[in-house]
Amino acid sequence: MNRRATAEDVAKAAGVSQATVSRVFTPGGSVSKKAREKVEKAAQDLGYRPNALARGLTQRRTGLIGVVTGDLSSLYDCQLLSHLCGALRGEQWQPLLLRTARSDETGGALLEAMAYQVDAIILAAGSVPPSILDETQTFHTPILMLGKGPTPGVDTICCDNPAGVRLVARHLLAAGHRRIAYIAGNPAAFSERERQAGFTEALAAAGGSLVAVAPGDYTYEGGQAAALSLLTSPTPPDAIFCGNDTMALGALDAARHILGLSVPRDVAIVGFDDITMAAWPGYRLTTVQQPMEKTVAAAVSLLRQRLDGEDLLPQSIRIPVSLVLRASTRPLDV
Template identity: 40%
Template sequence: MADRPVTSVDVARLAGVSQSAVSRYFTPGASVSARMAEKIREASDTLGYRPNVLARSLITGRSRIVGLVVHYLENQFYPEVVEKLSVALQAQGYHVLLFMAQRTVGDVGPVVQDILDYRVDAIVMVSVSVSSVLAERCAALSIPVLLFNRDQPATGLRAVTSDNIEGGRLAAQVLLAGGARRIGHLAGFEEAQTQIEREQGFTEALAEAGQSISARAVGNYHYAQAAEATRALMADRPDAIFAADDHMAFAALDVIRHEFRLRVPEDVAVVGFDDVPMAAWPSFDLTTIRQRRDLMVEGAVADLIAAIEGEEGDTPRKRRIPPELVERGTTRRA
C-alpha cells in the first residue's frame, strides 16, 4: 500500500504544537512565535511537508494566487513588468501564476479558463485585451480583473496605464524642438488603446504647431515588422520618426544606420516609448518616453488587493500615471 501523504497533523505531532499553529505558520500574514516557527519548520523539512494551497482554498475561499496573463516577452518592457509585479505581489503574501496568451486581441477564453481552474483570487492582463463577455464572467465569479498597460473603456474594468496621450505629446514636442519638418510615425498594433492614445497625443501636438504626420507605417510592436515598416517610411525621406515603443525604435535605428547609412540624429531623429533598459545602452542611446513602471506596479497591486479584500468601492479605479521625457542622443535641439 502506498504511503499516505504527510499532513499538517503529522507536522504538529512531530513539532509538539497544535495543528492550528502549523496552519498559521503556513498562512501569509499570520504570526507565530520565533521558537514555534523554528519547530514547525524543522518538522516540515524532516517530513517533507508542504501545504496544499488549492485544497486550503476550498476551506478558506482564498488561494492567494494571482493569475498573470502576458502576450509575449520579446519586448524588454514585459519581462521587467512581470518581475516587478511578481515581487510586489509576493511581498503582500500572494503567489503568481504566469500564463501566455496566444495573441494580443482575440479569444483568450481558454487561457482564462485554465486560470480559473486554479481558483485564483484575481487576474492581471498585461497588454492583453479581454472580451466583455469574459469580463462579465469573471465579475460573476467575484474574481477581480486588472488591465496593465492597456485599457478598454467600454468594459469598465480597473486599469493601470501611463498617460499615453501626454506621452505622445511629449514625443512630438521634443522632435519639433529639434527642428523636424517631415515627421514619420511608426505605429504599433492598430487596435491597441496604447497605440490609439499615443498617436492621438502626437498628432494633436503636431497640429498645434501647424504640422502633421508626413508618413505612417505599422510595425505592430514587433522588431521584424517594425524594420520593414521603417523601410517603407524611409521612402518619404523623413527627418524624424516617432516609434510607439522602444522595441520598434531599436528596429528603426538599425535600419536607418545600417541599411540607409544615415546619421542619427543629424539626418533622422528618433523617439521611442517605454524607456526599457536597452534604451540607455550606448549602441542605442535612445530618446524616449519613460513609463514609470514602479508607480504603475505600485498602483496595480494596491488596487488589486483592495478589490480582493472588498475595499474597492462601487467603481473600479482607472489610473493614469504621468510619463517622463528622457532625452538622449537620438534627438537634437535646434
C-alpha cells in the same frame, strides 16, 4: 515513506493534534514554542510541506494572483512582468502566469485563471470581449487591466499616452523637423490607437502633419523594415517617431548600420517606453518614459483595496509620463 507526507503524519510523529500542525503553518497561528519546535522537527524529518492551495481554500483565500500575459518577446512587457511579480511576492501573493499567444485568447485565459481559485486577476495583454467580462462578474474576483482605458466593471491602469505623444510632437517641431513619419504597432492595441491618434492631432494643432505611416508590429524586425522603407522613399522623413522602443531600436540600426545615415543629423528617431536598452551607449534613444515602478505600485494598491473588501467604484488610473532626451534627437539649441 513511499508517499507524500501529510499533516496527519506530522501530527502523529510530533505527538500533537492536526489542529496544532495547522496552526504552526498558518501565519500568526497561536501555538506554544515547545509544540512549534516538535512540529517543525517532525515536518523536516518527514519532508512535509503544507498544501498552500488547500489551506487557502479553507480560509477562502489562495494567495494566488492570476497574471495573464501576451507575447513575452516584448522587452517592455518582460520588464514590467518582472517588476510586477516581485511586487506581488512582496505582498505575500504568488503570481500565477497564464500566457496567451494571440490577443483573442485573453478571454479564455481569464476564465482559465478563475478555475484556479485565484484571489484576483491582472490582465497585462490583449482584450476581453464584454460578454466574458460580464460572465466573470459572477465570480466576484477583482480584475485589473493594464494598458487599457476605462472599462465597465473592472479597474484599469494606463500611462498617459496623449500627454506623452504631445511631448514628442513639440520636441520634434521645436528642433526644426517638418517631414515627420510614424512607425505603428498593433492597430488593435488600445495604447497604439491612442498614440497614433494623439500624435497626429498634436502635429495638426501646430500646423504640421505626418508625411507617412508604416506598420512595425511592435517588433525590432518590424521597426527595421519600416524604417528602411521610409528612409529609401523619394522623400524620406527627417524624423521618425515609433510606437514603442523595440521598433525604435530596429529603426536606429536600419538608419545607422544598413543605410549609413547619421542619427540625428540625417534623421531623428524617438521611441516610447524607456526600456533598459534605450539608455545603452550603442542606442542612447530619446523616448517617452513609462515609469514601471509607479504602474506596479498603483496595481498593488488597487489589489490591496479590493482584497481588503473596500467597496469602490471601478477605478481608471493614468500614470504620468516624461520625455527622456538622449542622442537620437537634436538638442533644441542647435
